Amino acid sequence: MIDKYTVDKLGYIDEDIDSSVNLVEEIKLLKKQKDAVILAHYYQNPEVQDIADFVGDSLALSVKAKNLKSKIVVFAGVKFMAETTKILAPSTKVILPDLNAGCSLADSCDYESLKNYKDIHPNHKVVTYINTTAAVKTISDICCTSSNAERIINSIPKNEPIIFAPDRNLGNYLKNKLQKENMLIWDGFCHVHQRFSLEKLLEIKKSNPGSLIISHPECPKPIILVSDYIGSTSQMIEYTKQSKSKSFIVATEYGVIHEMKKLSPEKNFIPAPPEDSTCGCNDCSYMKMITLKKLYLSLLHEYPIIELDKETIDKALIPIERMLAVK
Numbered sequence: 001m002i003d004k005y006t007v008d009k010l011g012y013i014d015e016d017i018d019s020s021v022n023l024v025e026e027i028k029l030l031k032k033q034k035d036a037v038i039l040a041h042y043y044q045n046p047e048v049q050d051i052a053d054f055v056g057d058s059l060a061l062s063v064k065a066k067n068l069k070s071k072i073v074v075f076a077g078v079k080f081m082a083e084t085t086k087i088l089a090p091s092t093k094v095i096l097p098d099l100n101a102g103c104s105l106a107d108s109c110d111y112e113s114l115k116n117y118k119d120i121h122p123n124h125k126v127v128t129y130i131n132t133t134a135a136v137k138t139i140s141d142i143c144c145t146s147s148n149a150e151r152i153i154n155s156i157p158k159n160e161p162i163i164f165a166p167d168r169n170l171g172n173y174l175k176n177k178l179q180k181e182n183m184l185i186w187d188g189f190c191h192v193h194q195r196f197s198l199e200k201l202l203e204i205k206k207s208n209p210g211s212l213i214i215s216h217p218e219c220p221k222p223i224i225l226v227s228d229y230i231g232s233t234s235q236m237i238e239y240t241k242q243s244k245s246k247s248f249i250v251a252t253e254y255g256v257i258h259e260m261k262k263l264s265p266e267k268n269f270i271p272a273p274p275e276d277s278t279c280g281c282n283d284c285s286y287m288k289m290i291t292l293k294k295l296y297l298s299l300l301h302e303y304p305i306i307e308l309d310k311e312t313i314d315k316a317l318i319p320i321e322r323m324l325a326v327k
């Protein structure tokens with residue numbers, strides 16, 4: 001038995017595991033015994049991606065959540081993703097191995113601030129990136145992910161004004177690309193994508209002249225402007241698979257390179273350098289909170305779980321379903 005009060009305070013189960021325990025084998029066994037699946041985002045550690053039943057980007061993970069058949073889902077990702085799963089599959093037990101796995105974008109847009117902004121601009125449609133809390137989704141008109149953002153904006157009549165929240169980089173990228181003048185953009189950003197250094201990126205390009213720069217639209221404009229390709233994680237992965245190029249400088253979270261290498265082992269993938277040279281990596285500290293040990297313990301004890309009240313689920317489901325209906 002675990003002490004749920006302590007786990008709730010800590011955010012995860014902290015228990016010693018005997019070094020003889022083979023975590024991978026134990027997780028496989030528990031999945032079978034408990035009718036559980038593991039869903040993982042491409043930003044997860046390689047060993048976590050490898051044990052998952054499904055690895056995808058934010059959109060693919062939402063589609064998967066909508067069609068879940070299993071009793072339990074362990075979500076190897078961050079909290080807003082686990083919440084989205086709970087909203088789409090309310091009767092499923094959704095486990096997040098570490099409740100501290102947040103998101104700087106979701107943190108940048110709280111319910112009250114968005115509500116106040118909405119009240120000042122009552123004629124605007126509220127489009128929120130899926131990287132938001134369930135509470136923020138309850139006051140959104142439609143959600144989007146980086147895979148379908150263009151389609152979602154284009155599904156709204158051109159003359160209708162929009163509030164786009166919370167990612168300013170994705171918002172400005174869409175506003176310019178789609179020439180959507182009447183679009184107000186929230187001032188949030190992802191701490192991983194914001195810190196790429198243009199100067200260092202260009203230095204790397206100079207020493208690897210044949211390499212293509214590929215970036216996620218959460219990157220700031222200077223990075224976007226020098227990129228050969230811009231897309232969501234799954235679109236970037238697909239691009240590297242299809243491209244004739246043999247080398248890529250990858251401007252997004254480092255974890256995505258695992259799948260790129262799997263699909264194209266003969267190709268070279270160089271992580272784009274962050275500004276802070278003492279770091280030398282582009283890891284999302286939140287995504288990387290999910291470890292094999294936490295996966296194992298959370299599945300074993302079926303805790304910590306995502307809990308949302310029915311009203312929140314019902315209201316937050318509306319913008320997510322509207323998003324999924326846009327083809």
Ligand code: 13P
Pocket residue numbers: 056057058059131145146147190218231232233234
């Ligand atoms: P996608 O999964 O849509 O590529 O978004 C990346 C991301 O930042 C998720 O946190």
Ligand code: SF4
Pocket residue numbers: 043078102103104105106131190191192193253284285286287
């Ligand atoms: Fe959030 Fe950025 Fe981490 Fe994605 S990479 S979960 S947007 S902080």
